[in-house]
Every structure is written in C-alpha cells, then in structure tokens.
Amino acid sequence: MKKGLFVTFEGADGCGKTTQLKKLEEFLKEKGYDVVTTREPGALDIGQKIRNILLHHNGIVADRCEMFLFLADRAQHVETFIKPAIEQGKIVLCDRHVDSTIAYQGYGRGQDIELLKSLNDIAVNGLVPNVTLLYDVTTETAQQRVGDEKDRMEAAGLTFHKQVRQGYLNLQKENPERIKLINANNSIETVFEDTKKVIINLLQEN
Ligand code: TMP
Numbered sequence: 001m002k003k004g005l006f007v008t009f010e011g012a013d014g015c016g017k018t019t020q021l022k023k024l025e026e027f028l029k030e031k032g033y034d035v036v037t038t039r040e041p042g043a044l045d046i047g048q049k050i051r052n053i054l055l056h057h058n059g060i061v062a063d064r065c066e067m068f069l070f071l072a073d074r075a076q077h078v079e080t081f082i083k084p085a086i087e088q089g090k091i092v093l094c095d096r097h098v099d100s101t102i103a104y105q106g107y108g109r110g111q112d113i114e115l116l117k118s119l120n121d122i123a124v125n126g127l128v129p130n131v132t133l134l135y136d137v138t139t140e141t142a143q144q145r146v147g148d149e150k151d152r153m154e155a156a157g158l159t160f161h162k163q164v165r166q167g168y169l170n171l172q173k174e175n176p177e178r179i180k181l182i183n184a185n186n187s188i189e190t191v192f193e194d195t196k197k198v199i200i201n202l203l204q205e206n
Contacts, residue, residue, distance in 0.1 A: 004034075004086040005206060006127065007199070008097040011135035012165055013154045014142035015184045020135065020195050021093050023188075027196065028091060036085050039095035041073040043081060055151040067105045067116070074098070074123040083127060098124060099132060099171050099179070104153065107167025108160045131202050133195060134172050135184035139165050 009017040021037060028035045042051025050073045054066065061069075074097070085092050098120040106113040137145075139161045146154050172179040180198045184191055 004088065004090040004092060005130045005202065006082065006086055006092050006094065007202070008094045008099070008129040008132045009135070010096060010099045010103070010132055010168060010179075011184060012137060012139065012142040012161055012168070014145035015135040015137045016145070016188065016191060017133070017135045017184075018095055019188060020133070020191060021095050023192050024195055024199060025093055028199070033091050034089060035091045035093060037093045037095070038077070038081060040077055040097055040100065041070055043077050046076050047073045055153060057152065061152070063105070063109045063111060066109070067101070067111055067119070070101050070105065071119050071123045074101075074120070075125075078124050078127050086127075094129075097129060097132075099134070099168065102171055103164045103167035107170070108156065108164045129178060130206070131198060132175075132179045133182055133198060134168055134179050135182050135191070136165070136169065137184040141185060 009021050011017045025035050025037050040047070041054055042048050050069050053061070054069055054073075082092055082094065101120055102113060102116055105111045106116045139158060142165075143158065143161065169181075172181050182191060182194045182198075186194075
C-alpha cells in the first residue's frame, strides 16, 4: 500500500496559512488525491479542551504549563490521527506543528530551544513532515490582518511576534530542505501559485 504524505503549514498569526491550506485541500481533492486537513492545537476531543485553555484561559498560564500543553496536544494528535492517516496513504495537511513550538515557546517565550527540540521529538515519536510551508509576512501586516479581537497568544504583543517571526526564519535557514519559505506579503493568488509549486514538486518526487 502507498504511504501518504505529511505537509505542515507554519507562520505568524495573520500570515494567511489557513486560507492556503484550504485552497490546497480543494486543489488536491479535485485532482483525485485522498486528503485530510487538521490543526494544532485542538484537532481532536482532548485537543479541543487543551486549545480552549491555551487560547482562552483568562488567568495566568505559566510558560512551562503552556509548553507542555502544546506538546501534550501534539503527542495525542500524532498518535491517534496523523500517523494512522499517513499509514492509510492519505495526504495530511496540518495547520501548525513542531516548528510553532520552537518559534513561539522558544523564540517568543524564551524557553530553551534545544530542550524544546528534544520534547518535540518525544511528542512526535519519529514523525517528520515531508515538507513544511513557511508563510513569512512582516509582523505589522500580520497584526493588522489579525484585527482587534485577539486570543491569548495573538495578544502577546509586537515584540513577542517579531521574535516569533525571526525564530521561523532561523528555523528555515537551519532546515532548507524541509522548510520552504513563501513570501506571504503577496496576494492570495500569488501565494497559492508558490504553494502549488512546492506541493507539485513533492508529489513528483514521491
Ligand atoms: P492558530 O490560531 O493558528 O490555530 O494557532 C493557535 C495559536 O497557538 C497561535 O497563536 C500559535 C500558537 N501555538 C504555539 O504557541 N505553540 C505551538 O506549538 C502551536 C501548535 C501553536
């Protein structure tokens, strides 16, 4: 049986990755591929509860608590959803994954990056994305796109979000084979052309 593919979508809040993910899902389904979409945090039942705490808890959430919650969500998601779907030969399009933790909890919150990489390894238990699309946009544009109604993470401030962006760019330089940089300042259609190019290459290789 043909093994599936695992594609992750990364970038700042407001970068437009979710729009691209949906467009790509439609495009691939039209071409007859077996595609499923999912997200972190909060794809499944336990994840929904974790997402609610992470994005909407009103009181203090300690940085390490936040870190473990994202990782707990990921461990559950990988084991019960992503790996089985890939084994069934599906193309899994996932909105955020391991790189979000390095960018947000590492570069944003200042948690130890090497430690986070080890914890990510435990959470994913050997799973690595075939490709990661990184949608890069200036922090000012991203914040404008998010608007005034911000969740707990979106409300973390401009400095935090600039560090997150820089974190992502560093990750891309460290992993140029896996992480493909896409200029998300462009129009939705131009960004989608760039998205398709990466995915068509991936499909040809597999
Ligand atoms: P979303 O709005 O793209 O669904 O993402 C939820 C928020 O959670 C977003 O602000 C990024 C953040 N996040 C982390 O801080 N660490 C993580 O590991 C993940 C997956 C998301």
